[in-house]
Amino acid sequence: MQVKNKKIDKELFLKERQEVLKSWSTGKEVDINEAVEFHKNMPENKIMVNKLIDAKNNNKTLIQPRAGVALVEAHIDLLKFLLEKGEADLLPTTIDSYTRQNQYQEAEQGIKESYETRRSMLNGFPAVNYGVKECRKIIEAIDAPVEVRHGTPDARLLAEITLAGGFTDFEGGAISYNIPYAKKVSLEDTIQYWQYVDRLVGYYYEHGIKINREPFGPLTGTLVPPAISHSVAILEALLAVKQGVKYVSLGYGQNGNLIQDIAAIQSLKELAEKYICDEGYDDIEITTVFHQWMGGFPQDEAKAFAVISWGATASALSKATKVIVKSPHEALGIPTKEANASGLKTTRQIINMLRDQSIEQTKNMDIEREIIIEETIAILSKVKELGDGDWAVGIVRAFEAGVLDIPFAPSQYNSGKILPARDNKGAVRFLNTGNLPFDNKIKDFHADKLKERGFYEERDVSFQMVVDDIYAISKGMLVGRPK
Ligand SMILES: CC[C@H]1O[C@@H](n2cnc3c(N)ncnc32)[C@H](O)[C@@H]1O
Numbered sequence: 001m002q003v004k005n006k007k008i009d010k011e012l013f014l015k016e017r018q019e020v021l022k023s024w025s026t027g028k029e030v031d032i033n034e035a036v037e038f039h040k041n042m043p044e045n046k047i048m049v050n051k052l053i054d055a056k057n058n059n060k061t062l063i064q065p066r067a068g069v070a071l072v073e074a075h076i077d078l079l080k081f082l083l084e085k086g087e088a089d090l091l092p093t094t095i096d097s098y099t100r101q102n103q104y105q106e107a108e109q110g111i112k113e114s115y116e117t118r119r120s121m122l123n124g125f126p127a128v129n130y131g132v133k134e135c136r137k138i139i140e141a142i143d144a145p146v147e148v149r150h151g152t153p154d155a156r157l158l159a160e161i162t163l164a165g166g167f168t169d170f171e172g173g174a175i176s177y178n179i180p181y182a183k184k185v186s187l188e189d190t191i192q193y194w195q196y197v198d199r200l201v202g203y204y205y206e207h208g209i210k211i212n213r214e215p216f217g218p219l220t221g222t223l224v225p226p227a228i229s230h231s232v233a234i235l236e237a238l239l240a241v242k243q244g245v246k247y248v249s250l251g252y253g254q255n256g257n258l259i260q261d262i263a264a265i266q267s268l269k270e271l272a273e274k275y276i277c278d279e280g281y282d283d284i285e286i287t288t289v290f291h292q293w294m295g296g297f298p299q300d301e302a303k304a305f306a307v308i309s310w311g312a313t314a315s316a317l318s319k320a321t322k323v324i325v326k327s328p329h330e331a332l333g334i335p336t337k338e339a340n341a342s343g344l345k346t347t348r349q350i351i352n353m354l355r356d357q358s359i360e361q362t363k364n365m366d367i368e369r370e371i372i373i374e375e376t377i378a379i380l381s382k383v384k385e386l387g388d389g390d391w392a393v394g395i396v397r398a399f400e401a402g403v404l405d406i407p408f409a410p411s412q413y414n415s416g417k418i419l420p421a422r423d424n425k426g427a428v429r430f431l432n433t434g435n436l437p438f439d440n441k442i443k444d445f446h447a448d449k450l451k452e453r454g455f456y457e458e459r460d461v462s463f464q465m466v467v468d469d470i471y472a473i474s475k476g477m478l479v480g481r482p483k
Pocket residue numbers: 066067068069094123124125326330333334335
């Protein structure tokens with residue numbers, strides 16, 4: 001097997017860069033030494049790491065939307081609106097689907113049609129087609145840090161162009177932007193692609209430039225048990241720090257039961273610190289990201305605001321460093337700037353009102369935290385064993401064995417044997433643990449929780465519960481109760 005969790009040799013890296021920069025015409029604009037100077041002249045308040053660390057040290061939860069449109073000026077207007085009217089702390093640039101598949105020719109066509117029709121004909125910003133200079137127009141126009149958000153298995157060129165363009169945060173990873181996003185891309189390939197991205201961030205760091213890396217926490221965003229998303233986030237952080245990344249934001253997608261969601265963020269922070277420290281690193285800054293509900297949303301805007309508010313509440317009470325905000329147009333598609341801003345303002349109000357409050361650490365919260373920790377350690381220990389100590393090798397073999405398994409993922413490299421379902425209080429449990437390396441104590445915990453629900457609903461624990469739960473929130477509930 002090709003992959004190895006080893007820092008890419010600098011000379012080999014610089015050689016590979018020449019190939020990557022040739023893969024589209026705008027790659028020739030990238031001059032990394034010039035880009036380092038550009039970053040060095042960036043105002044402090046535009047550097048993502050500064051804002052994240054300040055929030056972490058001052059127990060603040062920052063708010064950030066997703067947003068991206070096809071034309072540069074319109075994208076700048078959008079981000080300005082979300083900053084000024086939406087009161088966003090941090091801004092994104094969400095990349096379009098063609099660019100995510102390296103289909104730059106189609107993205108070019110989308111830009112052309114957008115100019116002709118004067119509306120965005122792409123579902124995001126096609127950064128590779130625009131190149132470094134156009135990206136810099138965004139960074140120079142926006143008085144806040146901007147992060148690249150996307151879903152790209154091979155993000156090497158996208159990283160080269162956007163980081164040279166002045167973006168100071170880059171989302172994604174070898175698992176989180178492959179298994180939930182692609183059907184036929186091998187993990188060996190995406191591990192190597194993302195080792196390149198992380199090595200590039202490490203290269204910037206070696207030249208004094210702080211860039212944050214954020215593995216994509218929610219994965220398929222549908223009833224993903226905390227231990228599954230934690231395992232992936234921590235593995236991607238371990239691969240990243242090996243390449244010289246010093247700042248990582250680890251994410252989790254809200255599931256909806258408050259106690260479990262708070263315990264999820266607490267355990268994510270604890271586990272990330274443990275694993276990174278055990279690897280011998282003592283200079284990594286870890287922050288956390290809470291994603292408001294990523295599953296199906298109610299069409300009714302008032303109900304959508306309730307889901308957004310619930311996510312805002314859980315993010316504040318979990319003390320996450322930042323929350324990724326949804327809009328009341330979630331069930332409809334790409335939000336208008338006004339709708340996007342209203343999701344932010346709803347979140348802002350909740351965050352502010354909870355600023356001076358905290359939730360008691362209850363026994364149930366500890367039970368949830370401990371089971372997530374136990375499950376995640378069981379998975380990661382097996383990954384390390386399968387890899388004979390090498391995390392990269394372990395990831396590939398763990399997916400082959402079903403030791404890593406993401407619910408509802410499209411990838412042919414994913415076993416898809418596990419099944420989640422909500423218990424009687426809406427916490428996400430395992431209906432089927434597939435080949436996960438769980439002992440009977442863990443399995444019985446989940447089976448008992450689901451039996452409680454079956455008893456209450458007077459029906460057998462079955463796949464029907466999974467189906468009912470997938471639609472529950474969009475139908476105004478949390479637990480998918482029988483008709
Ligand atoms: C990860 C999927 C999420 O990203 C959101 N999203 C994708 N593209 C855009 C976009 N261009 N503007 C705003 N939100 C977006 C989408 O609504 C969904 O909530």
